[in-house]
Amino acid sequence: MSTFNDGDYDKMLGLLSPDCVYMDPNGIEHKGVDAIGASLKSIFDGTLGSVQYTVSSTMLDEASDRALVAWTMMMTAADGQQSCVDGLDILDFRDGKLISKNAFCKANGLAIRSVK
Numbered sequence: 001m002s003t004f005n006d007g008d009y010d011k012m013l014g015l016l017s018p019d020c021v022y023m024d025p026n027g028i029e030h031k032g033v034d035a036i037g038a039s040l041k042s043i044f045d046g047t048l049g050s051v052q053y054t055v056s057s058t059m060l061d062e063a064s065d066r067a068l069v070a071w072t073m074m075m076t077a078a079d080g081q082q083s084c085v086d087g088l089d090i091l092d093f094r095d096g097k098l099i100s101k102n103a104f105c106k107a108n109g110l111a112i113r114s115v116k
Contacts, residue, residue, distance in 0.1 A: 001053040001071060009044040013037050017097035025087065025105040036101075049077040065093040 003012040013033055022030040022039060030039045043051050057070040069091060074084045085105050092100040 001055055001069070004043060004051065004053050007044055009037070009041070012040070012044075015098050017094060017099045020098055021100050023100075023102045025103045025107070049075045051075050067091045067093075 003015065013036075016033050016036060018033060019031075020033065020036060022036045024030065024039060028039075030036045042048050052074045054072045054074070055069055056072060057068075059068040061067070069089045070087070071089070072084055072086050074082060076082050085107070087103060087105040089104075090100075090102040091098060
């Protein structure tokens with residue numbers, strides 16, 4: 001989460017495997033570095049205001065190269081109004097690079113998607 005807190009977009013992209021898959025909290029799948037970068041750009045470009053993550057819990061399974069990270073994202077708008085969301089990421093790694101990020105957030109509504 002430090003790359004998000006530091007606002008280091010390029011460093012965040014450098015952590016991703018070229019074939020990385022990101023399933024966002026709305027159930028939308030983003031494949032590859034460019035698509036993932038585009039989907040997360042608003043966290044870095046100020047669209048969401050000033051963003052800070054706090055990690056509340058981390059569980060690592062080194063045998064399977066998997067981590068579970070519980071977090072809170074605090075957003076501060078230009079007018080000082082603050083809002084936050086709590087979430088959990090399931091992260092899978094290969095050769096030191098992120099290959100999968102499945103993000104879940106607590107929300108007021110359900111993220112319902114159609115089934116093919």
